[in-house]
Amino acid sequence: MKKSMPWIRCAGFLVGLAVILGICDFCFAPSGYVRFILHEVNRKDTQYDTIILGASHARSAINPEYLDEELGTNTLNLAIPGETVKDAYYLLKDACESNDVKTVIMDVDYQYWMDEQPQGYFTEPFICQNITNLKVKTEYLLDNWDTIDLRNVLVRRLSWDCTWSSVKQNVSTKMTEAYREYSIEAAGVDGKVEGADGPYIGKGFFYRDTFGGKPGGADYIDLWVGRDNAGVDVNVSEQFGWINDYCKENGIELICVTSPIAPAAMQKLGMGKVHDTLQKAFDELGLKYYDFNKALMSFVPRDDIHYGDLEGHMGGALANTYSQAFAKLLKDAQDGEIQESDYFYASFDEMYQTMKSDYTKATGLEWEGY
Amino acid sequence: MSFTTLHFFLFLAMGVLIYYLLPKKLQWVWLLVLSYLYYFTFSIKTSVFLIFTTVVTYTGGILLTRMNESSKAYLAANKETLDRAAKKAYKEKVKKNKRRVVVAMLLLCFGLLGVVKYLNFVIENIDALVLAVGHGQYFEPVNIILPLGISFYTFQSISYIIDVYQGKYSAEKNLFKYALFVSFFPQLLQGPIGRFDRLAHQLYEGRSFSLKAAEFGLQRILWGCFKKMVLADRVAGFVTTVFGNYTEYGGWYNLVAVLLYCVQLYADFSGGIDIVIGTAEIFGIRMDENFRQPFFSKSIGEFWRRWHITLGTWMKDYIFYPFSLSKQMNRFGKWSKKHLGNTVGKAMPICLADLLIFFVVGIWHGAAWKYIAYGMYNGIIIAVSSLLEPLYAKGFEKTKIHKESKAWTVVQIIRTFILVNIGWYFDMAVSFSAALVMMKETFTKMSMSQFTGTAFLELGMGRRDFLIVLAGCIIIFIVSLLKERGVAVREAIAAKPLIVRWAVWYAFIVIIFIFAYTGDGSAFIYANF
Numbered sequence: 059m060k061k062s063m064p065w066i067r068c069a070g071f072l073v074g075l076a077v078i079l080g081i082c083d084f085c086f087a088p089s090g091y092v093r094f095i096l097h098e099v100n101r102k103d104t105q106y107d108t109i110i111l112g113a114s115h116a117r118s119a120i121n122p123e124y125l126d127e128e129l130g131t132n133t134l135n136l137a138i139p140g141e142t143v144k145d146a147y148y149l150l151k152d153a154c155e156s157n158d159v160k161t162v163i164m165d166v167d168y169q170y171w172m173d174e175q176p177q178g179y180f181t182e183p184f185i186c187q188n189i190t191n192l193k194v195k196t197e198y199l200l201d202n203w204d205t206i207d208l209r210n211v212l213v214r215r216l217s218w219d220c221t222w223s224s225v226k227q228n229v230s231t232k233m234t235e236a237y238r239e240y241s242i243e244a245a246g247v248d249g250k251v252e253g254a255d256g257p258y259i260g261k262g263f264f265y266r267d268t269f270g271g272k273p274g275g276a277d278y279i280d281l282w283v284g285r286d287n288a289g290v291d292v293n294v295s296e297q298f299g300w301i302n303d304y305c306k307e308n309g310i311e312l313i314c315v316t317s318p319i320a321p322a323a324m325q326k327l328g329m330g331k332v333h334d335t336l337q338k339a340f341d342e343l344g345l346k347y348y349d350f351n352k353a354l355m356s357f358v359p360r361d362d363i364h365y366g367d368l369e370g371h372m373g374g375a376l377a378n379t380y381s382q383a384f385a386k387l388l389k390d391a392q393d394g395e396i397q398e399s400d401y402f403y404a405s406f407d408e409m410y411q412t413m414k415s416d417y418t419k420a421t422g423l424e425w426e427g428y
Numbered sequence: 429m430s431f432t433t434l435h436f437f438l439f440l441a442m443g444v445l446i447y448y449l450l451p452k453k454l455q456w457v458w459l460l461v462l463s464y465l466y467y468f469t470f471s472i473k474t475s476v477f478l479i480f481t482t483v484v485t486y487t488g489g490i491l492l493t494r495m496n497e498s499s500k501a502y503l504a505a506n507k508e509t510l511d512r513a514a515k516k517a518y519k520e521k522v523k524k525n526k527r528r529v530v531v532a533m534l535l536l537c538f539g540l541l542g543v544v545k546y547l548n549f550v551i552e553n554i555d556a557l558v559l560a561v562g563h564g565q566y567f568e569p570v571n572i573i574l575p576l577g578i579s580f581y582t583f584q585s586i587s588y589i590i591d592v593y594q595g596k597y598s599a600e601k602n603l604f605k606y607a608l609f610v611s612f613f614p615q616l617l618q619g620p621i622g623r624f625d626r627l628a629h630q631l632y633e634g635r636s637f638s639l640k641a642a643e644f645g646l647q648r649i650l651w652g653c654f655k656k657m658v659l660a661d662r663v664a665g666f667v668t669t670v671f672g673n674y675t676e677y678g679g680w681y682n683l684v685a686v687l688l689y690c691v692q693l694y695a696d697f698s699g700g701i702d703i704v705i706g707t708a709e710i711f712g713i714r715m716d717e718n719f720r721q722p723f724f725s726k727s728i729g730e731f732w733r734r735w736h737i738t739l740g741t742w743m744k745d746y747i748f749y750p751f752s753l754s755k756q757m758n759r760f761g762k763w764s765k766k767h768l769g770n771t772v773g774k775a776m777p778i779c780l781a782d783l784l785i786f787f788v789v790g791i792w793h794g795a796a797w798k799y800i801a802y803g804m805y806n807g808i809i810i811a812v813s814s815l816l817e818p819l820y821a822k823g824f825e826k827t828k829i830h831k832e833s834k835a836w837t838v839v840q841i842i843r844t845f846i847l848v849n850i851g852w853y854f855d856m857a858v859s860f861s862a863a864l865v866m867m868k869e870t871f872t873k874m875s876m877s878q879f880t881g882t883a884f885l886e887l888g889m890g891r892r893d894f895l896i897v898l899a900g901c902i903i904i905f906i907v908s909l910l911k912e913r914g915v916a917v918r919e920a921i922a923a924k925p926l927i928v929r930w931a932v933w934y935a936f937i938v939i940i941f942i943f944a945y946t947g948d949g950s951a952f953i954y955a956n957f
Contacts, residue, residue, distance in 0.1 A: 064639045204435040
């Protein structure tokens with residue numbers, strides 16, 4: 059006994075440390091949307107057959123209700139702000155652990171595909187920290203062990219906010235029934251989820267408010283000018299390959315889509331070139347790719363004012379229109395061959411020339427954007 | 429594989445586990461495997477340089493030992509037949525041959541270091557000279573990758589060769605054992621520069637797991653992580669911004685940047701060394717200390733005996749003494765005593781040796797004139813201080829200042845701190861001329877209006893960051909003060925009741941979790957040497 063005492067003490071120290079770090083996590087880490095949506099996808103009482111992967115643009119753009127209505131599916135929008143393609147791969151695996159997924163819709167966001175994605179980026183461990191499935195989590199850690207900071211493996215440190223007011227807020231939220239029940243009310247402060255800018259409708263979709271005028275964020279857009287020349291990031295390309303392979307191995311249909319961004323930003327950012335690059339990449343992989351940036355104005359009527367910001371966070375009203383159109387396109391494609399020209403402009407140049415008048419023709423409204 | 433990644437901790441855990449599971453005879457082999465695996469994670473290509481240095485110095489060591497042994501055997505065998513003169517002639521001949529071997533080793537090792545580290549510097553300067561003269565041949569810079577840790581392992585290997593040459597110990601006969609001495613993974617990239625007689629036997633002897641050693645080692649690692657992650661990484665942004673864009677700043681910005689650089693360099697380098705020593709401690713290996721509360725130094729000379737100690741002692745043993753005790757310096761000493769008087773004349777050879785070693789220290793830090801200036805700045809202060817020693821003594825007599833008084837000690841410490849910080853301008857500035865401009869503009873652009881507004885808080889450090897750095901510095905100061913007074917801090921904590929010591933370490937871990945800088949952890953500064 060005397061001989062083993064140091065070892066018992068050592069184990070005691072580690073247990074004590076785990077408890078202390080657990081308390082820190084409880085107090086400092088806010089209850090966030092990631093926790094909510096990961097619980098949602100793993101709910102035992104619901105089986106999702108269609109999963110939408112992507113980042114914040116996709117979360118506020120695709121309302122699964124319309125897809126389900128048109129296609130008879132049960133869809134969950136698993137897009138999370140900051141979700142990289144690498145994250146999407148592990149989220150897909152997590153989703154497939156508890157659902158019989160038949161279709162994956164990958165929202166292809168220019169900000170994540172046409173720019174260098176740093177390895178070890180802060181949201182990587184952040185999303186990983188919330189994955190509850192031990193198998194997927196372990197796989198994530200093993201795959202990324204050379205870039206993850208040790209501290210981020212042990213606790214959700216990256217989301218810690220160590221101020222008294224946050225501790226008070228976090229503890230009071232976590233003591234509620236809503237938190238224990240994984241309700242959306244507990245995923246934010248006063249029921250508002252950070253960055254969603256609108257109410258939660260369901261199945262991972264938020265109805266984002268717009269401000270009734272021209273959207274802001276021009277400075278941010280300026281940072282992205284010229285990236286259309288960069289091509290698809292090599293890391294993203296590789297990571298998307300994992301998703302593609304996984305879908306193939308498991309008989310999952312993979313559909314890629316780009317949700318439309320504000321028309322003014324589209325021109326500035328050279329989306330025509332981005333489209334050509336992405337189309338080529340998906341053609342090479344033999345995958346279906348729909349770029350709604352060049353959707354006919356008669357098919358998806360949209361003005362800059364329908365966006366929360368220029369970079370592409372769609373307002374709720376346009377999101378519903380777009381989701382309906384997307385669902386229709388998928389249904390038509392399911393039913394037989396589709397004619398591209400029924401849904402999309404032949405080129406971006408053609409669209410830029412006529413989009414404003416086409417918009418007026420389609421809606422009877424004057425163009426109010428930039 | 430940075431010391432603060434999950435990667436390193438898993439590597440270490442696996443390394444330690446297998447090390448203690450293996451039979452004692454094989455433990456050193458595993459350490460060698462670990463060391464090379466560790467180096468390969470950075471670069472497989474540049475490990476060629478490490479292997480080259482190892483093989484060359486190993487061969488040199490063997491040759492020297494053979495010469496020592498054969499000469500001893502020859503002299504013993506011919507004890508009766510050889511007269512004194514013949515013995516002397518034979519010894520001279522052997523010494524000459526040994527010296528040839530050492531020179532060859534030095535040329536090969538320093539030659540390699542010189543090519544990879546300094547060739548482009550030489551080319552740049554030749555080109556600048558050609559440009560100044562107006563005619564001649566320009567040379568293109570050569571694309572060479574600087575192998576990680578080359579300055580450290582080259583110096584470590586050279587110390588071995590010179591020690592063997594001087595007969596301090598015999599050469600290691602097993603190439604792989606010697607390779608472990610050169611490449612031992614915790615120290616490979618940023619030292620401390622180990623000595624064969626103190627380190628090698630520890631590496632080769634087998635040992636059983638000691639929980640106490642592991643505990644102490646982990647505590648030391650934790651202390652290093654605190655310095656690196658909470659302090660060094662936090663201030664790096666501010667320092668890089670100001671030094672990198674020095675023309676846009678000046679005055680208080682420069683002053684704060686240089687003070688923060690002082691924090692960064694100390695926290696980064698000594699923090700890294702803490703992790704190195706802690707890691708070695710888990711394997712039961714005690715490494716030489718590299719820092720001894722340097723900011724309590726009362727002179728620049730003392731500072732260099734407390735800062736990067738293993739480099740300082742290397743310089744002292746292999747440059748300072750051989751140079752200052754050489755025949756030529758002896759002659760120079762006599763000449764200077766005759767012409768400059770007894771006191772100054774006596775100090776002159778030492779001053780010259782100081783200037784030489786600080787020139788080498790400067791160039792060791794990097795291939796740029798600013799580093800040479802940094803070295804010479806320190807060397808000149810030390811040399812001048814030695815020369816002015818008699819004047820100081822007279823000054824004390826006249827002013828009746830008590831040299832041992834606490835007040836004078838504090839003045840000396842502050843004076844040294846200021847001098848050290850002036851030196852950092854050369855070390856961190858983008859060039860020698862930038863350092864001079866920054867020094868000048870620290871005073872010429874100083875204005876209290878620089879504190880109005882939030883400009884200071886927009887350079888990578890907010891108000892909270894400044895407070896955290898201040899608190900961190902206070903903690904380091906308290907620990908240093910305790911150590912300075914002879915308190916062994918870890919032992920003192922270990923002697924406290926269980927609850928107290930656990931509370932201390934829990935608090936430390938939580939502090940690191942809460943206050944460690946979140947962002948791209950910068951690499952260790954000295955790992956680039």
